[in-house]
Amino acid sequence: MYDQAELDRIAANQPPFARLLGLHIVCASADRVEAELAVTDELANRNGKLHGGAIVALADNLGGTATFLNITPEQGTTTLESKTNFIRPVELGDTVRAVAVPVHRGRKTMVWQITMTRGDGKVAALITQTQMVL
Numbered sequence: 001m002y003d004q005a006e007l008d009r010i011a012a013n014q015p016p017f018a019r020l021l022g023l024h025i026v027c028a029s030a031d032r033v034e035a036e037l038a039v040t041d042e043l044a045n046r047n048g049k050l051h052g053g054a055i056v057a058l059a060d061n062l063g064g065t066a067t068f069l070n071i072t073p074e075q076g077t078t079t080l081e082s083k084t085n086f087i088r089p090v091e092l093g094d095t096v097r098a099v100a101v102p103v104h105r106g107r108k109t110m111v112w113q114i115t116m117t118r119g120d121g122k123v124a125a126l127i128t129q130t131q132m133v134l
Contacts, residue, residue, distance in 0.1 A: 002069065010068055018061045021054060033066045033100045039092050050090035055125050059084065059114040062100040063129035067110045076134040080109065085126045094119045108133055
């Protein structure tokens with residue numbers, strides 16, 4: 001559908017909210033999107049750990065990005081459903097790595113599994129997300 005240069009351009013063109021979070025796309029293809037997020041004070045919860053909302057926002061952005069890499073320029077996407085399992089906390093100063101892989105890529109919906117790991121390689125969260133193709 002797209003060549004790698006176009007995939008890279010689409011993945012790099014992140015919305016303002018993703019830039020506000022500090023999200024950085026590491027690599028992207030139609031089959032896999034990887035990103036990193038530095039855990040800063042601005043993203044902390046009351047316990048001094050990465051806020052769950054930041055985890056959900058990162059996953060939501062990755063699911064949307066992955067879907068955009070699999071649709072035509074005339075199409076769009078929106079999140080239909082997202083389910084998060086929080087496994088372990090992430091400390092301030094750490095970096096979260098998120099990887100989105102497809103579970104289902106249909107004409108009307110796409111389902112993505114996003115795994116977030118801490119700097120020590122342990123899973124911090126697992127997210128299953130359904131994107132509706134518009």
